[in-house]
Amino acid sequence: MTGHLVAGACVSHSPGLTGFPERAPAADRQAVLGAFEDMAGRIRAARPDALVMVSSEHFTNFSPANLPTVAVGMAEEYACPASEGFERFLQVPRRGYPGQAALGRALAEGLLAQGFDPALVGGGYGFDEAFAVPLSLLVDPADPVPVVPVVVNAVQAPMPSLARCAALGRALGEIIGAQEAAARVAVVASGGLSHWVGLPRAGEIDQAFDELVLGLLEKGDVAQLAKLSEARLAEAGNGAAEIRAWVVAGAALAGWRWEVLAYRPVPAWLTGTAVVAARKPGGESEEEGR
Numbered sequence: 510m511t512g513h514l515v516a517g518a519c520v521s522h523s524p525g526l527t528g529f530p531e532r533a534p535a536a537d538r539q540a541v542l543g544a545f546e547d548m549a550g551r552i553r554a555a556r557p558d559a560l561v562m563v564s565s566e567h568f569t570n571f572s573p574a575n576l577p578t579v580a581v582g583m584a585e586e587y588a589c590p591a592s593e594g595f596e597r598f599l600q601v602p603r604r605g606y607p608g609q610a611a612l613g614r615a616l617a618e619g620l621l622a623q624g625f626d627p628a629l630v631g632g633g634y635g636f637d638e639a640f641a642v643p644l645s646l647l648v649d650p651a652d653p654v655p656v657v658p659v660v661v662n663a664v665q666a667p668m669p670s671l672a673r674c675a676a677l678g679r680a681l682g683e684i685i686g687a688q689e690a691a692a693r694v695a696v697v698a699s700g701g702l703s704h705w706v707g708l709p710r711a712g713e714i715d716q717a718f719d720e721l722v723l724g725l726l727e728k729g730d731v732a733q734l735a736k737l738s739e740a741r742l743a744e745a746g747n748g749a750a751e752i753r754a755w756v757v758a759g760a761a762l763a764g765w766r767w768e769v770l771a772y773r774p775v776p777a778w779l780t781g782t783a784v785v786a787a788r789k790p791g792g793e794s795e796e797e798g799r
Contacts, residue, residue, distance in 0.1 A: 514685060516555035516695035517762045517787030518548050519726065519755045521702060522564065522642045525778030528599045532777035544771030544784035545646040551786055552647055552654070557695040559609040560648070560656045561616070561681065561761075563754040564639040564699035565663035567706075569595075570630075577628035578669050579677065581620065582658040583613035584632045589644060591635025599638055601645045606636065609655035612692060616657060619684030625677060630658070643699045654695070661757060663700065663750040671735040674753045678731075678760025685761070698758035700751025702781035708747065714774035718745035719781035722752055726767045726785060731759035748780065764790045 589606035596603040620627050662668050685694050703715035725734040742749045765787040772783040
């Protein structure tokens with residue numbers, strides 16, 4: 510029995526989701542956090558052995574002078590969140606989060622074999638909001654699913670093209686499916702949607718961009734999503750570059766159906782905020798597909 514994909518999601522990771530949820534209107538807060546609860550239930554029902562979580566990071570571990578295009582985590586444990594400062598900011602209790610080193614190594618070796626050159630991340634890596642926020646909302650802290658972080662540069666040019674991110678996602682999906690062990694893997698992309706980070710326009714939302722991305726994903730048109738221009742991404746804020754992670758996940762889960770569980774433009778959280786779930790081809794549940 511080979512490894513296989515059992516669940517998928519694309520989610521936003523605004524620090525406001527955990528650090529200051531009360532700043533959002535009640536209706537937005539209930540819709541988005543309720544969607545995270547829904548998605549957490551779907552992941553729990555799929556019973557994954559590991560989460561492959563694709564996101565960027567915000568110079569928490571890497572510096573502007575030492576920033577890989579792609580990095581794969583191969584540690585047995587990660588600090589989540591990375592520091593006491595992040596713990597206070599995100600209101601996420603700090604702890605060691607389990608990794609899945611064997612799968613991380615397999616992904617890294619597989620990517621190298623397919624012509625990618627990922628940086629290899631071992632112990633000492635800590636999660637900022639890109640990983641800590643979605644993990645805190647999607648995984649039971651009493652029974653955490655081991656994670657393999659895949660970090661894609663979305664913070665400083667030059668960044669990988671969206672087409673290259675799609676190729677990366679296809680490669681990850683193939684590598685996961687080729688694992689000899691019966692690994693059950695969920696893929697979660699974290700980032701976006703439109704937002705401006707550390708700029709005067711912080712708090713503005715480009716709803717047209719958000720709806721374009723969500724519409725293409727729901728259609729399963731990852732190829733068209735990967736054709737969005739860098740200029741269009743820039744119009745939606747420097748944080749919109751994070752949809753690279755969504756392209757990776759969409760390509761890894763080729764043929765899956767995507768459903769928007771919630772979307773809200775939330776200026777108080779500084780971002781267009783969404784939770785999108787993937788469903789296996791044919792619409793069968795995980796139990797039906799076994």
